[in-house]
Amino acid sequence: xxxxxxxxxxxxxxxxxxxxxxxxxxxxxxxxxxxxxxxxxxxxxxxxxxxxxxxxxxxxxxxxxxxxxxxxxxxxxxxxxxxxxxxxxxxxxxxxxxxxxxxxxxxxxxxxxxxxxxxxxxxxxxxxxxxxxxxxxxxxxxxxxxxxxxxxxxxxxxxxxxxxxxxxxxxxxxxxxxxxxxxxxxxxxxxxxxxxxxxxxxxxxxxxxxxxxxxxxxxxxxxxxxxxxxxxxxxxxxxxxxxxxxxxxxxxxxxxxxxxxxxxxxxxxxxxxxxxxxxxxxxxxxxxxxxxxxxxxxxxxxxxxxxxxxxxxxxxxxxxxxxxxxxxxxxxxxxxxxxxxxxxxxxxxxxxxxxxxxxxxxxxxxxxxxxxxxxxxxxxxxxxxxxxxxxxxxxxxxxxxxxxxxxxxxxxxxxxxxxxxxxxxxxxxxxxxxxxxxxxxxxxxxxxxxxxxxxxxxxxxxxxxxxxxxxxxxxxxxxxxxxxxxxxxxxxxxxxxxx
Amino acid sequence: xxxxxxxxxxxxxxxxxxxxxxxxxxxxxxxxxxxxxxxxxxxxxxxxxxxxxxxxxxxxxxxxxxxxxxxxxxxxxxxxxxxxxxxxxxxxxxxxxxxxxxxxxxxxxxxxxxxxxxxxxxxxxxxxxxxxxxxxxxxxxxxxxxxxxxxxxxxxxxxxxxxxxxxxxxxxxxxxxxxxxxxxxxxxxxxxxxxxxxxxxxxxxxxxxxxxxxxxxxxxxxxxxxxxxxxxxxxxxxxxxxxxxxxxxxxxxxxxxxxxxxxxxxxxxxxxxxxxxxxxxxxxxxxxxxxxxxxxxxxxxxxxxxxxxxxxxxxxxxxxxxxxxxxxxxxxxxxxxxxxxxxxxxxxxxxxxxxxxxxxxxxxxxxxxxxxxxxxxxxxxxxxxxxxxxxxxxxxxxxxxxxxxxxxxxxxxxxxxxxxxxxxxxxxxxxxxxxxxxxxxxxxxxxxxxxxxxxxxxxxxxxxxxxxxxxxxxxxxxxxxxxxxxxxxxxxxx
Numbered sequence: 001x002x003x004x005x006x007x008x009x010x011x012x013x014x015x016x017x018x019x020x021x022x023x024x025x026x027x028x029x030x031x032x033x034x035x036x037x038x039x040x041x042x043x044x045x046x047x048x049x050x051x052x053x054x055x056x057x058x059x060x061x062x063x064x065x066x067x068x069x070x071x072x073x074x075x076x077x078x079x080x081x082x083x084x085x086x087x088x089x090x091x092x093x094x095x096x097x098x099x100x101x102x103x104x105x106x107x108x109x110x111x112x113x114x115x116x117x118x119x120x121x122x123x124x125x126x127x128x129x130x131x132x133x134x135x136x137x138x139x140x141x142x143x144x145x146x147x148x149x150x151x152x153x154x155x156x157x158x159x160x161x162x163x164x165x166x167x168x169x170x171x172x173x174x175x176x177x178x179x180x181x182x183x184x185x186x187x188x189x190x191x192x193x194x195x196x197x198x199x200x201x202x203x204x205x206x207x208x209x210x211x212x213x214x215x216x217x218x219x220x221x222x223x224x225x226x227x228x229x230x231x232x233x234x235x236x237x238x239x240x241x242x243x244x245x246x247x248x249x250x251x252x253x254x255x256x257x258x259x260x261x262x263x264x265x266x267x268x269x270x271x272x273x274x275x276x277x278x279x280x281x282x283x284x285x286x287x288x289x290x291x292x293x294x295x296x297x298x299x300x301x302x303x304x305x306x307x308x309x310x311x312x313x314x315x316x317x318x319x320x321x322x323x324x325x326x327x328x329x330x331x332x333x334x335x336x337x338x339x340x341x342x343x344x345x346x347x348x349x350x351x352x353x354x355x356x357x358x359x360x361x362x363x364x365x366x367x368x369x370x371x372x373x374x375x376x377x378x379x380x381x382x383x384x385x386x387x388x389x390x391x392x393x394x395x396x397x398x399x400x401x402x403x404x405x406x407x408x409x410x411x412x413x414x415x416x417x418x419x420x421x422x423x424x425x426x427x428x429x430x431x432x433x434x435x436x437x438x439x440x441x442x443x444x445x446x447x448x449x450x451x452x453x454x455x456x457x458x459x460x461x462x463x464x465x466x467x468x469x470x471x472x473x474x475x476x477x478x479x480x481x482x483x484x485x486x487x488x489x490x491x492x493x494x495x496x497x498x499x
Numbered sequence: 500x501x502x503x504x505x506x507x508x509x510x511x512x513x514x515x516x517x518x519x520x521x522x523x524x525x526x527x528x529x530x531x532x533x534x535x536x537x538x539x540x541x542x543x544x545x546x547x548x549x550x551x552x553x554x555x556x557x558x559x560x561x562x563x564x565x566x567x568x569x570x571x572x573x574x575x576x577x578x579x580x581x582x583x584x585x586x587x588x589x590x591x592x593x594x595x596x597x598x599x600x601x602x603x604x605x606x607x608x609x610x611x612x613x614x615x616x617x618x619x620x621x622x623x624x625x626x627x628x629x630x631x632x633x634x635x636x637x638x639x640x641x642x643x644x645x646x647x648x649x650x651x652x653x654x655x656x657x658x659x660x661x662x663x664x665x666x667x668x669x670x671x672x673x674x675x676x677x678x679x680x681x682x683x684x685x686x687x688x689x690x691x692x693x694x695x696x697x698x699x700x701x702x703x704x705x706x707x708x709x710x711x712x713x714x715x716x717x718x719x720x721x722x723x724x725x726x727x728x729x730x731x732x733x734x735x736x737x738x739x740x741x742x743x744x745x746x747x748x749x750x751x752x753x754x755x756x757x758x759x760x761x762x763x764x765x766x767x768x769x770x771x772x773x774x775x776x777x778x779x780x781x782x783x784x785x786x787x788x789x790x791x792x793x794x795x796x797x798x799x800x801x802x803x804x805x806x807x808x809x810x811x812x813x814x815x816x817x818x819x820x821x822x823x824x825x826x827x828x829x830x831x832x833x834x835x836x837x838x839x840x841x842x843x844x845x846x847x848x849x850x851x852x853x854x855x856x857x858x859x860x861x862x863x864x865x866x867x868x869x870x871x872x873x874x875x876x877x878x879x880x881x882x883x884x885x886x887x888x889x890x891x892x893x894x895x896x897x898x899x900x901x902x903x904x905x906x907x908x909x910x911x912x913x914x915x916x917x918x919x920x921x922x923x924x925x926x927x928x929x930x931x932x933x934x935x936x937x938x939x940x941x942x943x944x945x946x947x948x949x950x951x952x953x954x955x956x957x958x959x960x961x962x963x964x965x966x967x968x969x970x971x972x973x974x975x976x977x978x979x980x981x982x983x984x985x986x987x988x989x990x991x992x993x
Binding site for chain 2: 070146165
């Protein structure tokens, strides 16, 4: 399969075309077409996972064709250890989210077409190695997201959708300028990320720093890092369940992936000098501030959204550590956060579909009525807290071990926040699932088969990666250690603050 | 080559065809009782002119009519672009309810005359010719703008246009007289020699003269501070004419501006960048105009509720983006500008066409007429308008993104970093108002009083072609950039 990456990116587009071509009378099978397309995508992802050679740092499954030769723009796709893990995550989350979408009844054709387009855009970002191509996918994805939130969202959907679009477009145009700067002022004019990375030393220090910051802002908006995070709670609260799942499960990872792929690989010197502030300090703020905000929320979904911000902080902190453990932990955390948060959002969706509200104070004692649901939520909450035996434990501990060696003070804050996290999750659990039963909710059905079908695979992955993290770490280690070596070989920051 | 009157005619066939066509239209209008086919005739004439342009490639540059006009790659590009704009304008006129009530023969004859005038404007090699063609374009535009005789807005727009135009052309010809006094000639190449020759130059006098001339041209491209006429004229004119002014007249303005500023008063250096006239910080001056034009256009568009007015302010902002290619004073920049003008043609014509389709069906131009358009039988125009508006914003997979990409590339390469940042922030701001009609069409639910939309083959056909072109050229644009590259060929005299 020489075209595996093209196939995995454009299978959803093929599905989209089929969905759009269906006559209105057959709109009921849209979801099955979407399911089939994402299933094929997942199978290809698994095949890629199985055939991936973990011993090399080289680009694998590469495809390269000329696109616009006069501007050195190529169609260049390929994966290394970092991207293969994200490809796997994207395929998995998209497959799950199709099933989480079955409760959508309005304009299904348009919904599934946009969902598949979003899927293709995200997959494209992770497999592109030409900066121009990367950028196209990066931006193309904004549009379906806007409509998915804007048409199928909650009461303030218009506000949330345009806010999302404006924030992320601001980020992307900065990336565009940075990309053009790298193109013109490098050793040779190219958008090929692998070549750009090998030319890293050609850029002057000031130039590197300016471009690095522009790129960082662009990617940080996606993560979302403090203070660019305010679009996320709004988007999550208004988005339909499946879109929240994709948003938290995959979209946020594109930010940290971009930082590793572009900032780390192409501008290692600036990374080495600026990371402590932009990734370390801001990451720590994300962890603490996100957790505190989560604690103050009265809306179940907003709480999960803020916990997402908090958990993405660990990824940033791990990246800033420049240790093998920290950076491995960071990318593993990206994967784990994807699965755990996807579960949490599906669980919020389950109760919202029944009660049509998400006020934490309005629930109580649901465990009596819906024991399976309460059990599954308990499992997901413990996973979110990073309980030993579950996947997030491994990644957070790796991040903290790694960060301790370079940024002990920040690590203390990061580690201490685990108490806050446990606090808000357990408190929420108590208010919603325990205590006196609210009779208003009598007669609610427990998890349906479809809901269980979306949750159980994720739960199994959480458990497996809790005891055997090597399944993903094995993919990452070679590429990440190599990347880390490149960054460490450059001159470090002049002032070693907070060490 | 310096061709005389007879020899020039071989390079002048599209213009000749248009001139003959105008006469034929007037005569047929007098003889035939049924006027409904005059539009078809105009369409055939325009298509014929376009065909002639396509069939006569630039083999050798030449001066025509004793150095009055110039025949080179650059003029070729604009002739093609203006002919395409005229084709769209005629096509739209045939399907427009507004135009149906007008005097068909006069309307199409003046429309073609305006096209002819724009051709001449793009080819001028002499200040006198430049002035005459610009006045010719203006006069025909005034009439076309006020063509809806029973519509007060249309008449008011024509009057405003006339007054602004009179002031602008007066200013311009005054500046030209100074240049004539300084250089002793009206011929661009002679002016160039006189102004770039070593030796003392009355810098202040040249500066004043050039600013006066650029004011006249700035009025044609609707750049700030000469843009005030645009919103009223665009709103008042019949929609096909608005479209023609937005894409055709603006392109002709850019052609004259570029030809005057670069070959006439600047000199090309070996590295592909242009050395502007010494004594004045031209990049800085142009940069200020460019930045203010895009920012003001975008900010003013934010609050508009009439679609034509929204697109009018957007077209001011778009002129600002195109000017970025001008500011950097390099061939890179001009190439980007040419590409952007082509992209602008495709997407802006499309956007106005959808506005016309909605106006035809509902009689309304305000944004309320678009409420829930996608859910009340207008899914095709809704999707098409979204494509055009996203392209105007510069979202990838549309030709508008590629246009902006080249512009920003030229700006970054020219090291105008502040301009680049201002440009991208403007793009983000513009997203807000470009998304508003999209939001209204898809996110809002119809009230029920918006009226229904009936599909018609001709308008929907053109709309689909433009929408497909917007996307297709956003994915594979190599032919267009190659064309722009070939057109980067000014005849400087040999």
